[in-house]
Amino acid sequence: MAKEFTDDDNDIQVWAESEADTIETAREELDAAGVEMSDEEIRDHIEVIPSPNRIKSGADGVFDARRRRGGIRTAQDLIEDGMDVGLGTGSTTAWAVAEVGRMIRHGELEDVRGVATSLQSHELAKEAGIPLVNLDAVTELDVTIDGADQYSEDEPTVIKGGGGAHAREKVVDAMADRLVIATDEEKATDPLDFPVPVEVMPDAREVVSKDIREVGGEPELRMAVKKDGPVFTANGNLVLDVDFGGLDDTAGTARDLEKIPGILEHGIFLDMVDTVYLGTEDDVDVLEF
Numbered sequence: 001m002a003k004e005f006t007d008d009d010n011d012i013q014v015w016a017e018s019e020a021d022t023i024e025t026a027r028e029e030l031d032a033a034g035v036e037m038s039d040e041e042i043r044d045h046i047e048v049i050p051s052p053n054r055i056k057s058g059a060d061g062v063f064d065a066r067r068r069r070g071g072i073r074t075a076q077d078l079i080e081d082g083m084d085v086g087l088g089t090g091s092t093t094a095w096a097v098a099e100v101g102r103m104i105r106h107g108e109l110e111d112v113r114g115v116a117t118s119l120q121s122h123e124l125a126k127e128a129g130i131p132l133v134n135l136d137a138v139t140e141l142d143v144t145i146d147g148a149d150q151y152s153e154d155e156p157t158v159i160k161g162g163g164g165a166h167a168r169e170k171v172v173d174a175m176a177d178r179l180v181i182a183t184d185e186e187k188a189t190d191p192l193d194f195p196v197p198v199e200v201m202p203d204a205r206e207v208v209s210k211d212i213r214e215v216g217g218e219p220e221l222r223m224a225v226k227k228d229g230p231v232f233t234a235n236g237n238l239v240l241d242v243d244f245g246g247l248d249d250t251a252g253t254a255r256d257l258e259k260i261p262g263i264l265e266h267g268i269f270l271d272m273v274d275t276v277y278l279g280t281e282d283d284v285d286v287l288e289f
Contacts, residue, residue: 001050003019003048005026005046007037010035013051014026017053019043023046027042030055048101049062050094050124064091067092068279070092070095070182070183070284071094071095071097071182071279074145074277075100075103076099081110083112084141086144086172086173087125087145088145088147088169089146089181093145093146096145097124097125097145098124101127101128101224114131116172117169120161128179135168138175140176141281142286147183149162150192150194151181151183152250156274157273159194164199164234167199173269184279195220196247196257196266196267197240199263199264199265200262201237207262208263217244219226220240221239222238241270253268254266254268274289275288
């Protein structure tokens with residue numbers, strides 16, 4: 001998580017990775033505006049926010065007003081005292097995680113526990129001050145707030161796995177009494193056509209790829225960006241991104257993938273979504289299924 005200083009009275013908003021750097025940057029802006037404020041007063045205006053350096057969409061995605069608005073509103077509407085909450089991954093969801101942490105720190109929420117869907121969301125939640133429990137410590141959750149690579153406005157289904165954590169994400173999402181997707185309006189597509197992430201055993205990659213082609217998909221091994229070689233999941237498996245050219249029969253495609261030996265999990269979250277919180281240019285729309 002990063003830190004953000006906001007002074008609405010003087011229209012000043014700055015962020016940095018550390019509190020010390022945020023105070024220094026805020027001091028420069030305040031001095032330029034002729035505003036006197038002590039370090040302690042500056043600290044009172046600082047909140048924890050998602051770090052653009054830790055989220056794949058970078059600063060443009062994290063500071064997109066639609067995503068920020070949608071994530072914050074999702075947390076405010078859904079999270080209540082005493083809840084066990086699944087905490088998902090993505091730039092919009094990161095704002096929901098930050099807001100849950102803020103509400104806990106300010107005494108607006110009590111006895112809330114989080115279960116992270118990925119290492120990224122675990123680190124975000126920990127830095128935001130959300131008490132965390134391991135996945136194997138609970139058997140059900142009140143709600144999970146998660147992101148999506150693509151969602152449908154016509155059916156309660158999303159495609160996930162751009163971060164390679166979809167096996168764990170699907171477990172956490174399925175445990176929840178209510179799965180809520182926090183996203184923005186650009187990710188709506190019907191029919192869904194985002195390449196479906198498929199987690200496969202390394203030794204089975206070639207035979208799985210052959211079987212995938214036989215059911216109409218074109219698999220591509222996901223390669224790492226900052227190191228040589230392919231991406232490995234937290235489970236030690238490879239990821240194939242499978243292009244089906246558009247899922248006219250989402251359920252049928254999911255069944256086809258589930259029948260292929262060597263596939264641990266796929267990124268079609270079929271008929272799982274209860275609600276979508278959708279950040280727009282001016283507001284937050286809510287889709288119920």
